[in-house]
Amino acid sequence: xxxxxxxxxxxxxxxxxxxxxxxxxxxxxxxxxxxxxxxxxxxxxxxxxxxxxxxxxxxxxxxxxxxxxxxxxxxxxxxxxxxxxxxxxxxxxxxxxxxxxxxxxxxxxxxxxxxxxxxxxxxxxxxxxxxxxxxxxxxxxxxxxxxxxxxxxxxxxxxxxxxxxxxxxxxxxxxxxxxxxxxxxxxxxxxxxxxxxxxxxxxxxxxxxxxxxxxxxxxxxxxxxxxxxxxxxxxxxxxxxxxxxxxxxxxxxxxxxxxxxxxxxxxxxxxxxxxxxxxxxxxxxxxxxxxxxxxxx
Numbered sequence: 339x340x341x342x343x344x345x346x347x348x349x350x351x352x353x354x355x356x357x358x359x360x361x362x363x364x365x366x367x368x369x370x371x372x373x374x375x376x377x378x379x380x381x382x383x384x385x386x387x388x389x390x391x392x393x394x395x396x397x398x399x400x401x402x403x404x405x406x407x408x409x410x411x412x413x414x415x416x417x418x419x420x421x422x423x424x425x426x427x428x429x430x431x432x433x434x435x436x437x438x439x440x441x442x443x444x445x446x447x448x449x450x451x452x453x454x455x456x457x458x459x460x461x462x463x464x465x466x467x468x469x470x471x472x473x474x475x476x477x478x479x480x481x482x483x484x485x486x487x488x489x490x491x492x493x494x495x496x497x498x499x500x501x502x503x504x505x506x507x508x509x510x511x512x513x514x515x516x517x518x519x520x521x522x523x524x525x526x527x528x529x530x531x532x533x534x535x536x537x538x539x540x541x542x543x544x545x546x547x548x549x550x551x552x553x554x555x556x557x558x559x560x561x562x563x564x565x566x567x568x569x570x571x572x573x574x575x576x577x578x579x580x581x582x583x584x585x586x587x588x589x590x591x592x593x594x595x596x597x598x599x600x601x602x603x604x605x606x607x608x609x610x611x612x613x614x615x616x617x618x619x620x621x622x623x624x625x626x627x628x629x630x631x632x633x634x635x
Contacts, residue, residue, distance in 0.1 A: 380551025423537020
């Protein structure tokens with residue numbers, strides 16, 4: 339009975355602190371596109387500074403509260419971390435390019451498409467057909483995406499390019515997630531996040547230089563905010579809630595990001611959502627809820 343009491347107490351503490359942490363994490367991550375847009379460097383360069391400026395803080399956090407688990411960096415583990423860093427850099431580069439080419443709400447919706455793409459990977463690996471509910475969720479997401487992309491093309495072909503870049507970012511993040519999951523068996527979350535951030539920074543710098551972007555800022559404030567708010571606080575809190583809340587709760591929490599991003603886009607940039615935009619976003623949101631819902635035994 340004492341053990342059951344302790345488990346119940348732990349569950350209560352996780353719910354008490356986990357849900358506010360999840361909501362705050364999503365709020366912090368949703369502000370990232372704003373800092374990317376107002377920075378006086380290129381969007382990919384902004385991603386580099388997000389990583390480079392956040393890395394020292396994450397390294398200190400990893401040493402102080404790394405979870406007490408150590409691992410020997412075998413060649414296989416180093417290869418996985420390096421691959422995860424390259425994938426995350428490709429994810430950020432694609433997403434940041436999309437952010438400056440479409441509405442903030444669209445960029446955030448498509449950038450979070452991992453919630454739908456990852457189950458498809460599961461179907462392929464398990465060689466199973468999706469259930470009726472899961473298939474319906476994927477169909478709803480496809481219709482919603484078509485509505486949003488069609489509306490973007492009506493506004494400007496460049497907006498459609500931004501949507502596609504953000505969707506590509508979601509695909510990169512899905513593969514990153516698959517790679518990073520293998521390394522989590524050997525490394526605690528914070529040390530792994532710090533190592534992956536280090537592995538992402540150099541490719542990100544290479545992408546920015548290859549595109550000829552302005553790299554050195556005259557105003558550091560948006561980049562410092564991007565690093566601290568998105569990479570340190572946002573990603574840090576997201577790592578904290580993993581394993582403390584159910585996948586359903588975390589998946590539903592992700593739905594707050596497009597809402598916050600749409601509000602920022604409306605207040606800061608005058609971006610309004612029409613009826614078609616709202617319908618497309620609602621279908622994708624419903625699809626996310628369905629695909630995250632638990633299956634009855």
